[in-house]
Amino acid sequence: MLKCENVHPQLSAYVDREMPLWTIRLIQWHLKRCSSCAYEAMRIRQTDKILHQLDSVKTSDNFLPDLMRRAAAITVIEREQISAIRRILRRLESSFAWLRYSFRTRMRPYAVVASLALIASVVSLTLYQPRLPLPANDALTLAQTPSEKQALLVEFEIVPINQFSKPHLSSNRRTSPFIPTDQGKEK
Amino acid sequence: MRTSDEELMMKCRNGDMSAFELLVMRYKDLITNFIYRSISDYHRAEDLAQETFLRVFRSAARYEPKCRFKNWLYLIATNLCRNEIRDRKRRNTAYLDDLIPENEDASYLELMQDVSQLPDEVYEKKERQIIIQQTIDRLPENQRLALLLVSYQNLRYDEIAEVLECSVSAVKSLIHRARQNMKTLLIEVGIGESSHAKV
Numbered sequence: 001m002l003k004c005e006n007v008h009p010q011l012s013a014y015v016d017r018e019m020p021l022w023t024i025r026l027i028q029w030h031l032k033r034c035s036s037c038a039y040e041a042m043r044i045r046q047t048d049k050i051l052h053q054l055d056s057v058k059t060s061d062n063f064l065p066d067l068m069r070r071a072a073a074i075t076v077i078e079r080e081q082i083s084a085i086r087r088i089l090r091r092l093e094s095s096f097a098w099l100r101y102s103f104r105t106r107m108r109p110y111a112v113v114a115s116l117a118l119i120a121s122v123v124s125l126t127l128y129q130p131r132l133p134l135p136a137n138d139a140l141t142l143a144q145t146p147s148e149k150q151a152l153l154v155e156f157e158i159v160p161i162n163q164f165s166k167p168h169l170s171s172n173r174r175t176s177p178f179i180p181t182d183q184g185k186e187k
Numbered sequence: 188m189r190t191s192d193e194e195l196m197m198k199c200r201n202g203d204m205s206a207f208e209l210l211v212m213r214y215k216d217l218i219t220n221f222i223y224r225s226i227s228d229y230h231r232a233e234d235l236a237q238e239t240f241l242r243v244f245r246s247a248a249r250y251e252p253k254c255r256f257k258n259w260l261y262l263i264a265t266n267l268c269r270n271e272i273r274d275r276k277r278r279n280t281a282y283l284d285d286l287i288p289e290n291e292d293a294s295y296l297e298l299m300q301d302v303s304q305l306p307d308e309v310y311e312k313k314e315r316q317i318i319i320q321q322t323i324d325r326l327p328e329n330q331r332l333a334l335l336l337v338s339y340q341n342l343r344y345d346e347i348a349e350v351l352e353c354s355v356s357a358v359k360s361l362i363h364r365a366r367q368n369m370k371t372l373l374i375e376v377g378i379g380e381s382s383h384a385k386v
Binding site: 009011012013016018026043044046047048050051052053054055056057058059060063068070071072074075088102 | 202204207208211212215216219220223224229232233236239240241244245292312316317319320323334337338339343344359360362363366370373378379
């Protein structure tokens with residue numbers, strides 16, 4: 001069953017028929033039993049009737065002609081704006097017309113030469129393949145710090161061939177093709 | 188068959204001035220009445236009604252029939268009314284028009300020509316209308332607009348929600364409060380205090 005405090009805020013919507021039919025039926029059923037809510041609904045209808053006592057006003061006779069004149073003026077302004085844009089475009093076109101004209105007449109041989117040069121440069125760039133550096137993957141190049149590089153360097157000592165006894169290496173990490181081998185010693 | 192407002196607006200978008208004229212003919216009185224009730228100034232209401240239609244005309248090129256034309260039109264009019272009410276509040280202006288009702292003499296003459304009513308009755312009716320309008324003016328802005336849209340323009344709650352840019356439940360609450368306030372204010376001024384009030 002509906003309570004008065006729930007029905008009260010709904011009365012305006014009920015008077016305007018702005019609710020589902022089943023809610024209208026429920027409120028109608030409540031109003032039949034509750035005199036205070038029925039009185040409230042009656043007061044809302046009465047207020048509405050009072051509001052409708054106001055006469056409606058009519059626009060003056062020159063409302064429509066005035067409005068249409070103003071609308072037409074807007075159309076003219078818009079057209080003028082469009083024509084102004086066109087005028088700017090035309091001016092730009094005319095200012096660059098000399099370029100077009102000279103290209104058509106005098107610039108044609110130069111343009112042909114320039115385009116041939118462009119084509120030649122494109123072709124030469126396509127055909128030219130620069131020699132790329134060899135991949136640096138040896139240990140000396142890969143070494144990060146100077147101390148590492150120093151460690152990798154080989155020290156040579158010039159020894160007369162007859163006194164040649166044993167290779168003197170500062171490091172034995174790497175075998176260089178320049179290091180005299182045992183084969184040389186035998187010789 | 189009556190051409191819909193949206194169709195007329197699409198024609199107007201393509202530069203058809205007669206379609207625009209037809210739209211104005213359909214809504215000019217409704218919009219002028221709505222603005223007049225909101226701001227209580229007939230001449231300004233006419234100006235704002237013209238401005239409403241001009242805004243429609245200007246934005247015709249961008250018009251997309253997503254919502255109803257009528258709601259869109261009322262939305263523009265409502266925004267203009269709000270601006271006008273706020274401007275007046277900011278300037279704190281008491282217009283002479285507010286003190287002297289619009290076209291008072293003309294409307295009295297019109298009423299006097301009606302021989303079915305006695306001069307006393309005519310005067311009483313006019314006085315009553317002035318009081319009612321002043322009572323409407325005393326309502327808060329949103330309540331006033333919602334009440335006018337539902338009572339005079341016969342808009343549905345969902346349409347009012349679209350115009351006032353709020354939810355339907357908010358509209359329901361606004362209208363309920365507006366009616367409650369209106370009832371209290373009318374009792375204050377001596378109208379509708381009894382069930383025998385002239386209705």
